[in-house]
Amino acid sequence: MSLLQVRGLTRRFGGVLALWRCDLDVFPAEVHALIGPNGAGKTTLVNLVSGLLAPTEGRVLFQGRDITHVPAHQRTLLGIARTFQITNLFPQDTVLDNLARAVQARTGSSFRFWRPVSSEGQLLEEAASVARRVGLEGRLHTPAHALSHGEQRQLELGVALACNPRLVILDEPTAGMSREETHRVVDLIRSLRGQVAVLLVEHDMDVVFRLSDRITVLVEGRVLASGSPEEVRKNPEVHRAYLGHALDGQKTPERGVRVSRPRPSGPPLLQVEDLQASYGASQVLFGVNLQVPEGGLVTLLGRNGMGKTTTVHTIVGLVTPKGGRVVFDGRRIDRKPPEGVASLGVALVPEGRQIFPNLTVRENLLAFAANRSGADDPWTLDRVLDLFPRLRARLNQMGNQLSGGEQQMLAIGRALMTNPRLLILDEATEGLAPLLREEIWKALRKLNESGLTVLLIDKYVERLTELADYHFILERGRVAWEGPSEALRADPELWRRYLSV
Amino acid sequence: MRAPNLTLPQRAPTALPRTWSARAGAALAALAVVVFPPVAGALDWPYYLSLATKTLALVLAASALNLVLGYGGMVSFGHATYYGLGAYTVAILAREGVRQAWVVWPTSVLVAALAALAIGAVCLRTRGLYFIMITLAFAQMVYYGVVSFKQYGGQDGLRAPRTEFGFHLGDVELYYLALGLVWVSLWFLWRLVHARFGVALQAVRDNEVRAAAVGYPVYRIQLVAFVISGALTGLAGALMAHHTQYVSPAMLSWPQSGHFMFMVILGGVGRFWAGVLGAVAMTVLEELFHAATVFWQFYVGLALLAVVLLAPRGLAGLWERRR
Amino acid sequence: MSRTVRVVLVVVVFACTLASGLASGQARTLKIGFVSTLSGGGAALGVDVLDAFQLALRHLGGRLGGLPAEVITVDDQSSPDVARTGVERLLRRDRVDLVTGIIFSHVLLAVGDLIFNHGTFYISPNAGPSEYAGEQCNLHFINVAWQNDNMHEAMGHYATLKNYETAFILAPNYPAGRDALTGFKRFYKGRVVSEVYTRLGQLDYSAEIAQIRAARPRAVYAFYPGAMGVNFIKQYAEAGLMQQVQLLVPGFSADADVIRAVGKPMVGVFNSSHWALELFNPINRRFVEDFRRTYGRVPTLYAAQGYDAALAIDHGLRAVGGDLSRKADFRKAILSGFDSTRGRVRFSKNGYPIQDYYLRQVVELPNGEIINRLRGTIFRNHADAYVNQCRLP
Amino acid sequence: MSASLVLEQLLNGLQFGLMLFLLSAGLTLVLGMMDVVNLAQGSLYMLGAYFAATLGAATGSFWAGVVGAVLATAVVALLLEVSVLRRVYGADHLTQVLATFALILMFNEGVRMIWGPQALLLSVPPELARPVALLPGLSYSAYRLAIIATGAVLAVALFLFIHRTRVGMWVRAGASNRRMAQAMGVPIRRVFTGVFVVGAALSAVAGALLGPIFAVQVGMGEEVLILAFVVIVIGGIGSVKGSLVGSLLVGVVDTAGRAFLPAAFGQLFPPEVASNLGPAVASVLIYFLMALVLFLRPQGLFPVRG
Structure with a gap:
């Protein structure tokens, strides 16, 4: 049975149709990639699943429960955590505190007014263990804003993991990372496989095909294809719509002007x-x-x-x-x-x-x-x-x-x-x-x-x-x-x- | 040069003094506020005793506002409402013949808290400038509502005889009562901002979307902070009513709200001691300029403009090391 | 700047404040706390009272009851809160011996108990709320002008005499306003078609004037002190109501300051007063002439009251030889009567005067000057209606 | 309740609303374009009134006073923009609220230093100090009609300027998306300075014209400032059209509320209740209106941002 079921999800922004009747299934402990050109509605879909947006139509089910109208923070407590496309942390706080805040949100009431957090040792312990998991154990006391971009992305991932999720949504986790940093994150995601379901929004096709169990392609707000990497790779429609050119070796049909002229020179x-x-x-x-x-x-x-x-x-x-x-x-x-x-x-x-x-x-x-x-x-x-x-x-x-x-x-x-x-x-x-x-x-x-x-x-x-x-x-x-x-x-x-x- | 944003402290400042000189200074300050009444009595300074009591009430109100403004990031432009309602409760109950302290004080706090709950519940659905304006709108509604109740004084205000504690509540006793209330409230706030709730509140302030995404109930956290702040502001109002023994709609007016905001900014928004420093500095500043010139408000304005433009971290920020 | 230097600076600033507060003088003079409305729409009233008070002080050689007098002024901005803080400063920091000067009743009611509980006399040159005339009358309170109802009672009586069957009455919503309309109705036998209370400090009366036009009364009685009165009368005239409905006002709404501001449209307006420019006694003549010469304007009845307040204090202090601790004697001396711009004024036991009230009319002199002329007497030896509720001996 | 009474109150509401518009038009553009909360707009209104009083007395002509006041206030606004407001662009709203609140204190005391604490009482120019018969049984102050006319002319002129001229398009573009407008070549700083100065001049017109109806005194700006903010929040921040609709709405609702509500409540409730409730509800009516608009349309009636 699928962990996450999205059924007929539609979302309008004013007159613009961002998402139209999308279906999506994420199974437990799989890595599921969501790909598509810019403006295809990937982030909108992710926001609808994590609860930051409300759908115009359609339903979202998690572990069989209808969570379409459950507010974002409760979805997290139910087990859906996420990262953001643009790094989204508590910038003034240290790495440890960023993680501790996530642990705290998960481990019980926020409405404790008396006992100092500093006396709750297990919060920091758990935070530190998450930090080790994402490879930030050397930066525990550095404020988030002082981290490098790659480290911030790692921390972003750590914050999501600190929520102890069943499903973690990663919105372009390697965006703007160096090659080595990308490798590190890919390894990290691979280590999650089998433990946590991952819904991965990613443009780096290397990353996508190396990691995913299944891929869903979104184009212009609709699901164009969904299946194993092989199936998607072979789907000509995907190539046409997403990649803007035909498959290797095939010639594009003649489309009007074809110019070749000398490169203009000069200053x-x-x-x-x-x-x-x-x-x-x-x-x-x-x-x-x-x-x-x-x-x-x-x-x-x-x-x-x-x-x-x-x-x-x-x-x-x-x-x-x-x-x-x-x-x-x-x-x-x-x-x-x-x-x-x-x-x-x-x-x-x-x-x-x-x-x-x-x-x-x-x-x-x-x-x-x-x-x-x-x-x-x-x-x-x-x-x-x-x-x-x-x-x-x-x-x-x-x-x-x-x-x-x-x-x-x-x-x-x-x-x-x-x-x-x-x-x-x-x-x-x-x-x-x-x-x-x-x-x-x-x-x-x-x-x-x-x-x-x-x-x-x-x-x-x-x-x-x-x-x-x-x-x-x-x-x-x-x-x-x-x-x-x-x-x-x-x-x-x-x-x-x-x-x- | 441009005005920087009002910068928040990097972390919840560990405000208990750590160096020996600072500890000695803090102890000296504590001693000074405790022995102030006998000293003032000996020197025959009734005015300064009364000024000190007034300052304590303002300290409480400013500290309460700092909870939402500094720790919660909610720019409430209507905190005079809770202050005024707390004060009016004392006066109205007295007028209706209820003067037992154990009834009046809790009722004051409760009325302010309920008002904060109702107003906060609506206002917290908006953000940014609209939040500022809608808190102001509610404050104006309450202001005009109170003004139109003629049997409770309308524009003229209302006398507010002090409540009965079973002993004579003179000026000295009131000072110690105020000191006690401020001390207990600050202690409570201190624990609160360092407990889970305070951490959650600051998380929401720093990054609302992120806070929701890791599982914090943003709206409820903000609302609870708003209500606590409103309740403490109501307590400050009740204290002020005891001090002046008179309440008036001016306590509910929007310049009063602006005044509180000023104190918090002056003290250093988001720093724990902002309310204390801001209220004391504001009182000192006003007394100073008042003694020096008829046009004292001009210089108060100039000083505040300078603080906003040049020292956005406020007085509490002076103690912080420059980044 | 190091942290230490910054901390030291803050401490120094605080110390300076305290020092400056403590440095206030200690010489043995009579200190008068003069709380009055010196800014905003009611400022003309406060300034008149203050100027006349200072004039009287000059006429008395700078001394009251033989003591050199020092006047410390506080501008209450017609706000009870500001007044409260100011009075607190006067009593506790400056330690004044007497307080006077308040124009508006709601200000007085806000600070009255503070002054009385401190054991200090308040000599009122204007505000005369009914509260302090009746049950809350106080040994420390004397009003040298009138009780709030009095002038309005006189106009009510006049409206009855003139047989105006219907009247539209308005006042600002504050104690003196409510006292005013109560007073008017007490002596008016016709029908009140509408009784409107506007916000204190309101300056645009277009909505009310539209209501008056719609109600078509025979007479309008409006109690509006200061800028409110100026604006009301101007707008009343601009709306063309002067010729249609007889406007009646109390004396201070048709006094020199209002005439100066409104001008010709005021001609013909009837009003009541306990004082008039042409009252024939030496004190009044000296007051009117010197006031005109010193300040370059025609004195109002507020000015007369401010002048009288100084005379009353002087009179009382003489009787006790400058010793204000002899409170009962001081009070008795004033209550038994003192010579004022209105001749000898006596008082009821509640500290309010018993006096004559006159009818005045605004007229234009052949030389173009517009002035308030005495037309007759409405009440003789009129006391206030609350004196019986006062339990003072 | 006669028809002429209703009509007269409508005129009163119109007059009030148009003056509010003059005040709020500049405010809403400043807020929309530069995201600056300027509480000191009320002080510019006050300055306009004081300048008009002084210059009117000096020249002996009311209208010369008004024109002079507008120019003088514009100069002050220019200095203010260059010296203080430029420094709070891009700062958070809290900073702006406080900086401009400090300006209010300074302006108020400054005016007290120069002109003294007493209110100045202005007179309506003599040629307008008379009633005009509009209908049988309804005469209305000529001066107020003149105010309505001036307000209407300025509103139309501003509207044409904003909606028919190129600079007006820039202003609207800037209010909706400042960065994009800049990228299209709009010199946004200069346009903004211009808008600020014109906004100040309009406020000065309101101050100068209302001087004879109210009194020219310290603090006159604050009350009307709050109303102006209510107007722009109702209308939608940055929208001149919104501020016109909002102004007229607030003007008419407020006037009608004060004129008719107490009487209406008198018929519904016992007198004791009605005498409290009527004025109370009347004076909070516009704030209630604002809360309602914000609840239903959180961006105001005419949102500017896409």
Whole structure:
């Protein structure tokens, strides 16, 4: 009998359907991986199971008991513990205290007002034993915020284990870890096998296939496939939907433009040197170097959590770098505020679209209109609407009334309206239907040909090799590889290592 | 320069003095508060005795607020409500002819606790700025509610004769009563913040989502802390009513709530001695500026602005080593 | 800065405070604690009383009953709490011999027991709550102005004489306000169509004025001291009610300060008072002229009361040779009568005056000056209604 | 209860509501864009009134006083923003509440130092100090009508500015997602300073216009400040439309409550109960309204964040 049963789980956020009628079974003591592209609804599903969100429809059963309406903290006491995608600890507390707090929550009432915790020796003993289990015995008295990123992830895991769970949910436990750290965590998870059921959300396919007993693939809020690693590996649908290209050896069907032209040369429009950035104590970028030549179409590739979004955020000034330089058109911009960077002609189509919900579509487009590149034939409202005719009918609707795809078009249109010299797109085709995606790429190509420099983050690698001139692959906050499209196309090993299965 | 956030202590500070000089200082301070009344009597300083009693009541209220504000991370902008209700209970019971101490004091605490329970139960469903505003809204409701009850004085306030203990409750006796109550309350709070409950409360403050995810009943923990804080604030109100022998709606007003918050910040939010240091420093500051200038509030404001911008760890933070 | 230095600094600051408090002087002078409303909407009243009190002190050569007098002022901001703290300071830290000055009854009621229990006299230049006239009357309390009901009784009587069948009456919701309307109704024989109590300190009366317009009474009686009165009358005039419904007010709502603020719309308003500018006696003439010369404005009845308070204290202290421990003699001396701006004023046993009440009307003089003119006498030797409940001998 | 009484009270509510809007519009934008709780907005309102009183007396013209007051308050606001508020951007709300609470104390005492403790009593400009007959049986103060007109004009102007101009779009974009607006090139600091100054100027208009209806005195800002916060919480933080709807709602509900509730309770309950309950319920009505709105729509009526 399955430990965890998810039946027909549906969740809406406003008008957006994040999860639709999902079924999931996790059996006792198995490692069950949950994979899928960004925005597929993995974290939503995990939050619904752990009780941080309430479902719109459907049920969650644990050990046969319906826990759909049981609050989060009681689910933990019933035996569901979890880690978070973004490290989520008690930052001021030491390793030992972090663990002791988890032990305390499990071992009885929080409503004891008199007896000092310091006299409850077994709390600390148990905490220390968990610390040994996750390999942190040398850091017992270090405050969590002072740990390295990898150690924080280990502690995160330890906190979940300290809850003594029957099912532990690990949301991207190796995100942002070094290779050695990843190995350590993989070993740790493997040691859990047979004792605790593990529901693992993970992008690193190495990790997934090495560890899992079974895999469930989630795409666009639906369960696409579920089964043993072999079954999933062989499922062509999974490849198409998730990996964005056909199986090894098969050719993609012909899809319109296929360009090959000489790489533009000349001075780089954007030059990033030894860029370092961190969120609080955890460093994300460890010295990124990349260049985008004037008129180039360059991609930034890499799996999730490798620092792609942080890199572009640092470029546009939303994150202040810890070190390194960003030079745009001969000028240093790494200390400029975002508006200063933007006014030089850098436009961002951000991940998650970030349309202004309280502005109409027209206003979203017009509010920031400018001719920052001094183009003779600048983008105007009409041109953008010609590019995305679907927006025309929606001009007077508020930004938050659009569908996801329409918001995506709006976000691109909004950036174009500033007539930038450099357009940065962060997952600009996320959540779009294939046809629409293709349309956007064609548009991008055309824009690029007309002289616009583009830096692109996307996951459809094969298609990108056809579109773009040059690629950078980020791996754990560093550029692990760079080269022209031909080189990338020629080396499937690269893809396997850095990008997918 | 920008104002840093009000930083919380790295860990629940082990506030019992550890060095010999500090222990000697603490012992001296304890001795000073115990022998203060005879000294004040000998020197004929009735005003300073009365000021000390008032300060003790404020110490209690500020320490109670520090529990929710500092240890619980709940920015309550309506703690004057519990303070005022505690005080009004004394006055109203006296007016209705009930003056036995063993009835009045527990009733005061109970009324404040029940109010905190009802208000907290609703307010704790909101977060952030909305929490601040909704606690304020409830405080205003209670304020205007009390103001409209004409038989209990309305805007004019109400006399609150001291309760009967079976002995004469003069100013000196009241001082010792206040000292005792403050001591017992601080002891209770000390145990509480170091017991499981205090640890859980701070866990919720530090990371609510994480706390829930390891199994803490966040809402209940916050509500219980809110009620305890409300009850102790009510006790402070009852004490203040005994001190002034008069209660007025100003005790329930929002500037009063702001005043308490100020004391806690001044003392060092989230440090155990914040309430004590803040209330004493505030009283000293006010007396000092009051003696020096008619426009004393201007300088109080300036001092507080300086504290907020320059010393966000408050007075208690001065003793902590710089990071 | 080392920790030790920081700790030492804090200790030094604390010590300085204590020292500054203790340093207050010890010379043998008569210390008068003057608690009054000197800020906010009621400040004009407090300032009038204080200015006149100081004027009287100057006329008396800086001495009261032969003792050099020192006045320590406290601004109560018309808040009972602030007053309570201030009075506590006056009594226990500054050790004043007498307290006076309070304008608002709710302030007085909040601090009265504190002063009386301390064994200190309170000589009231204004606030005259019914509580201290009746059952709670106190040996340490003397009011040199009037009991709260009195002027309103006079206007009630006048409204009856003028045969206004219906009246709309309003007052702020505080003891003097409630006393006022009680007093008005005691002598008004017509029908009260509506009795409205507004928040003390309320300054916008649009809602009430709309109600008056809807109720269409023959007369409106409004008791609003200070800025409240100024605003009420201004808004009453702006709403066009002056010509439609006769407005009656007590004397202090039509006094020099209100006339200054409202101006011409006030002309014609009737009001009652125990004092008037043109009362013919030497004390009043000297007071009115000197007040005008010193402060550059026409004195109000509040000013007259402040002046009288100083005279009463002087009178009482002379009788006991400056020895305030002879409390009974001090009280008896004042109660048996002293010479004031209103001539000789006598008192009931509860410490409230027995005196005449006049009818005044706001008129415009040919030179454009607007002034309150004496029109007649409503009551003669009028005492308050509560004296019989007072059990003092 | 006659129709003209209801109408007159509605006008009173409208006048009150529009003035609240002038006060809350700046507050809600400051809060929405920079996440700054500014308790000192009430002090700017007070300053507006004091400046108007002083400048009006100096120039002899009420309207010159109002215009001067608006300019002078805007200058003070600019200095305030540069000197103090910039330092509390990004700090937590507790810091902001306390820093601006300290500012209130300083402004209040500062005003007392300069203008003295007494309330200043302003007069309505003589040309407006008369009633206007609106309907047979209903005449209404010309000055209050002028206030309603000014308030309405400013509300419409602000509304057009926020909803029809580019800078207005920036302001709304900034209120909803500051970082994204910056990334699109909006100079958010300067826009914010502008918004703060305009908000202060509107508060000054409210202070100057209400001066003759209330009294110009220390502490006048605090009471109205709490109401302004109620308004923006009801309307949704950051939404000008919300603050307009919230202001009118609070203005009308408060006025109607005070005018009609005591009478209504008088018919339902014995007089003893009614005389207590009526005013009590009337004065807590708006707070009850706010708690209710927060309970049903925790983000207010017009939420700005997506």
